[in-house]
Amino acid sequence: MNALARHRALSRIWSSQPGWRGVISTVNHSDIGRMFLLVATLFFLIGGVLAMLIRTQLATPHSAFVAPAIYDQIFTMHGTVMMFLFAIPLLEGAAVYLLPKLLGTRDLAYPRLSAYGFWCYVFGGLMLVFALLAGLAPDSGWFMYPPLSSSAHSPGVNADFWLIGVTFVEVSAIAAAVEICVSILKFRAPGMSLDLMPIFAWYALVTALMILMGFPPLILGSILLELERAFGFPFFESALGGSPLLWQHLFWLFGHPEVYIIFLPAAGVISTVLPVMARTTLLGYRWVVAAAVALAFLSFGLWVHHMFATGIPHMGLAFFSAASTLVAVPTGIQIFAWLGTLWKGWPRLTLPMLYIIGFFFTFVIGGLTGVMVAIVPFDWQAHDTAFITAHLHYVLFGGFVFPMLAGLYYWLPQLTGRKRFFRIGEMAFWLIFLGFNGAFLAMHWVGLLGQRRRIAWYPEDAGWTAINLFSSISSFVMAIGVAMVVFDIALHALLAIQGSRNPWDAGTLEWAMPTPPAPYNFASIPIVRSREPLAADPAIGDQIARGEYFLGEPRGDLRETLTVDAASGRPEALVIFPGNSTLPITLAAATGAAFLAALIRAYWIVPLALLLVVGLSLRWGWSQDAAAYPGLQNVGRATLLPQAIETDRSPGWWGSVFLLVADTVLFGSLFFGYAFLWTVGPNWPPPQWLSLSVLELALGLIGAAVEVIGIRLAGRAVSRSSPSSHGTLLALAGAAMTMAALAMALTRAGQLTDYAYGATIFVMIAYAFIHAAIAAIMICSLAYRTLRGGASCPRTSNVNIVRLWTDYAAFVAATSLIATQFSSYLT
Amino acid sequence: MLTGSAAIFALVMLLLLIAYRRTPAPHQSERRQERFWLYGLGLAFPLVTLAALLIYGLVLGETLLPKANENVVTVRAEARQWSWSFGYADAAGRTQCVLHIPAGRPVEVEITSLDVVHSFWAPRLAGKLDAIPGQVNVLRIEAAAPGEYHGVGAEFSGPGYSGDAFTVIAHDPASWAAFLGRAKE
Ligand code: HEM
Numbered sequence A: 001m002n003a004l005a006r007h008r009a010l011s012r013i014w015s016s017q018p019g020w021r022g023v024i025s026t027v028n029h030s031d032i033g034r035m036f037l038l039v040a041t042l043f044f045l046i047g048g049v050l051a052m053l054i055r056t057q058l059a060t061p062h063s064a065f066v067a068p069a070i071y072d073q074i075f076t077m078h079g080t081v082m083m084f085l086f087a088i089p090l091l092e093g094a095a096v097y098l099l100p101k102l103l104g105t106r107d108l109a110y111p112r113l114s115a116y117g118f119w120c121y122v123f124g125g126l127m128l129v130f131a132l133l134a135g136l137a138p139d140s141g142w143f144m145y146p147p148l149s150s151s152a153h154s155p156g157v158n159a160d161f162w163l164i165g166v167t168f169v170e171v172s173a174i175a176a177a178v179e180i181c182v183s184i185l186k187f188r189a190p191g192m193s194l195d196l197m198p199i200f201a202w203y204a205l206v207t208a209l210m211i212l213m214g215f216p217p218l219i220l221g222s223i224l225l226e227l228e229r230a231f232g233f234p235f236f237e238s239a240l241g242g243s244p245l246l247w248q249h250l251f252w253l254f255g256h257p258e259v260y261i262i263f264l265p266a267a268g269v270i271s272t273v274l275p276v277m278a279r280t281t282l283l284g285y286r287w288v289v290a291a292a293v294a295l296a297f298l299s300f301g302l303w304v305h306h307m308f309a310t311g312i313p314h315m316g317l318a319f320f321s322a323a324s325t326l327v328a329v330p331t332g333i334q335i336f337a338w339l340g341t342l343w344k345g346w347p348r349l350t351l352p353m354l355y356i357i358g359f360f361f362t363f364v365i366g367g368l369t370g371v372m373v374a375i376v377p378f379d380w381q382a383h384d385t386a387f388i389t390a391h392l393h394y395v396l397f398g399g400f401v402f403p404m405l406a407g408l409y410y411w412l413p414q415l416t417g418r419k420r421f422f423r424i425g426e427m428a429f430w431l432i433f434l435g436f437n438g439a440f441l442a443m444h445w446v447g448l449l450g451q452r453r454r455i456a457w458y459p460e461d462a463g464w465t466a467i468n469l470f471s472s473i474s475s476f477v478m479a480i481g482v483a484m485v486v487f488d489i490a491l492h493a494l495l496a497i498q499g500s501r502n503p504w505d506a507g508t509l510e511w512a513m514p515t516p517p518a519p520y521n522f523a524s525i526p527i528v529r530s531r532e533p534l535a536a537d538p539a540i541g542d543q544i545a546r547g548e549y550f551l552g553e554p555r556g557d558l559r560e561t562l563t564v565d566a567a568s569g570r571p572e573a574l575v576i577f578p579g580n581s582t583l584p585i586t587l588a589a590a591t592g593a594a595f596l597a598a599l600i601r602a603y604w605i606v607p608l609a610l611l612l613v614v615g616l617s618l619r620w621g622w623s624q625d626a627a628a629y630p631g632l633q634n635v636g637r638a639t640l641l642p643q644a645i646e647t648d649r650s651p652g653w654w655g656s657v658f659l660l661v662a663d664t665v666l667f668g669s670l671f672f673g674y675a676f677l678w679t680v681g682p683n684w685p686p687p688q689w690l691s692l693s694v695l696e697l698a699l700g701l702i703g704a705a706v707e708v709i710g711i712r713l714a715g716r717a718v719s720r721s722s723p724s725s726h727g728t729l730l731a732l733a734g735a736a737m738t739m740a741a742l743a744m745a746l747t748r749a750g751q752l753t754d755y756a757y758g759a760t761i762f763v764m765i766a767y768a769f770i771h772a773a774i775a776a777i778m779i780c781s782l783a784y785r786t787l788r789g790g791a792s793c794p795r796t797s798n799v800n801i802v803r804l805w806t807d808y809a810a811f812v813a814a815t816s817l818i819a820t821q822f823s824s825y826l827t
Numbered sequence B: 001m002l003t004g005s006a007a008i009f010a011l012v013m014l015l016l017l018i019a020y021r022r023t024p025a026p027h028q029s030e031r032r033q034e035r036f037w038l039y040g041l042g043l044a045f046p047l048v049t050l051a052a053l054l055i056y057g058l059v060l061g062e063t064l065l066p067k068a069n070e071n072v073v074t075v076r077a078e079a080r081q082w083s084w085s086f087g088y089a090d091a092a093g094r095t096q097c098v099l100h101i102p103a104g105r106p107v108e109v110e111i112t113s114l115d116v117v118h119s120f121w122a123p124r125l126a127g128k129l130d131a132i133p134g135q136v137n138v139l140r141i142e143a144a145a146p147g148e149y150h151g152v153g154a155e156f157s158g159p160g161y162s163g164d165a166f167t168v169i170a171h172d173p174a175s176w177a178a179f180l181g182r183a184k185e
């Protein structure tokens, strides 16, 4: 087979359907990545228009441009759109598009999951856009502090749009994070050990892990606040044993890491682009990786610096102030590694580099003002003024938008296969750079003069008029710059001429393919022996196209790729991907129906929609195993490998592990909330504790033990290929026992609306009950497949996945029963 | 703090500029470069500056802390959407949107809220402290001289937030006594 015939065959196998059918059924990462990038850009424009409305309102004193009630919606939605619908999805899109190309593989670990995440994002985003257009948008600020956001003070549906819409979008972030973790660890080119990974992959891995740890606290907080709004569970109401500060803790447990979740991928872009522009390699690769990891760890210990003014005890202030200044160290390491790289090499001044210089300028200022506000006495003055708004934009715009624009212009030739022709980009850069700094330097100043953030008007005699007008004019200059970038990219995509394959002389694999990239990425999966395979061997692109590496001979219509050992990169298994499918968009619609029903308070629809979700998920899981090839498979280069689902730890197992990480954090946050209300919540103890029930405890604990043992027996039967289903039935019995025990405990949780204690233990037990039910459903599906036998007979990999979920269900059932039943004895 | 920050900023910009101006030194050892850029500038430099800054901040924080003082006056601030109501330990009755304090004496403000989260901020007297329902936070303020000081609610609290302000009137001893006397009646 020659290169052209191979290209044709692979293109036929991997391409999506033409037209709009392709849009709704594609599962290819290049398509999904581009769709993510496009939609996120649209949201950036929406957020940008809202920003212009804000600046119009603030341009003059006593502004009557919009009334405060509308203005509150505008700035809340600006923050919400920028953080949840622009920044996070943009970085997901960049990772989804780039990672397989950088890692030398053909697609991400779960192509259908990428599509599902994308559609959840679109549907959730549409909910919020609808709210905005209907004038029903959230209006309590992007951090939604109760009691302002509670039903007493925000009776409309506005806050529900935020809680439900944002949570729905976060489902997509969790999906993408699981996908990215497993893809980076398992789906790489053979030979690419962790140490040889492109630096962007390290950043993406750290970011994805942070999403898994950082988003669950907010998801939990949103669930609790929605329960309070809808059913009156008083988690945040101090008179009834709740605390408004519980929300603030949960929110900032998410909110601070969020800033680094946004910054780290951008830093990954810089670490990739800057060395190429300096015609050298990154100085201190391992230092940079270590700095990113350190930043991730530290960022989970800082959230309280957003709450310095809430009356936190003195020692706490000192600790969190010290920890907050400490993040400047890993940040400093990265900055100086980049500067050292520039010194080591021979930098050119290209358009991407211009944006990186813009990044240095703004981000360093943002970092320095950040250190200032980490100093408590300064923060007590600056907190909630325009100074903070200015600081956060220096960090977010400087640390995210500038690097992303650098990345855009850097990868544009890869994305389109065209050469830059129009020179609008440079001009746009200067407008954005000068406009940005004008707008926000001024806001530092007016903030120090005492202008609060989030005000809809200010008096004439405050003396802020000229500064605000200057800031507004500058921000319009910046907006013109952004519009020019959009125009430039559109012209480029439509009119520019065909370009060469590796215009920047880069060394990573995404440049070793024809551009625009073919849907299969690599005609054969290369062997990687250096961090810059293309620089080490410029002929590698041709060798790949000639099928000289792995999987160079397409088989039937199978979408094939390899997995590797996570650390060493030794090839491990063959993966056969599912093809185009409308299952993801259908499942996303079903998920959306559940969220929408909760939003419009048609609660009877929720269980129906969830039933649909469960049914579709089961179908999803089974169809995963449809293309099965037992025995060793020839993957080329005289190598025989098993198919991944025939091994003990299939990709599904890895995905479950990472999903359970997020789930455990959610449970941990719930525990945190329980302990928080107990120890510092106002008006404890409750009027009545949950009394100990020996029956519930015994039934629950024995059931947990039985299901754990049963699923192991089932695993042993499967690995011996014996037809026995005793283990499965035992596991099912155990799951049923825990469910019964938890259900009994649920009915005793008492008057849920009278006191936060009852509401909290209700949620804990309900959480365990839901997990027991998930385990039971999975075990049932296992039993069903055992009974049907033949091709649908479960494999060890299937049982191992169910075992993970069963063990987790047993763990949370035991923990939540013990934690709630003994509470009256602990006081 | 500002000059230090400006110096660091200038350093980074200078290093960036020089990178473009200099002719690259041929084949320096990567190890030596790492030592200079990463151990030196990346690790040691921020650690030293931050330690200094932190100590400065903590010391400053200590001096702002309430010290035990015989002479302290206690007042109570209650926030609501969108007004402030003040009560006095030494006098009956409440004042609306005007807080009276003696000048030159430490005053403890016990801050709480009747509805949503607010924040008590009289910029020239002290930093912010939040007014949180179900919780009383204590802020120490002191007005050096008699006069009127401007105060605002400084945590977003809904549509009336922009106009949520109050005034602090600091009295000299005579007029403070007069105020207490008037309030007693
Ligand atoms: C396009 C240029 C932008 C302009 C002109 C702009 C302008 C503003 C202004 C004036 C405010 C303050 C409103 C106030 O509290 O008084 C604000 C708030 C905010 N902005 Fe931006 N912004 C821009 C881009 C961004 C980006 C890229 C992000 C994040 C990635 C972002 C995130 C936020 C957040 C989180 C808030 C706080 C919202 C709140 O207080 O609830 N902005 N923006």
Ligand SMILES: [Cu+2]
Pocket: A255, A256, A259, A302, A303, A305, A306
């Ligand atoms: Cu933070």
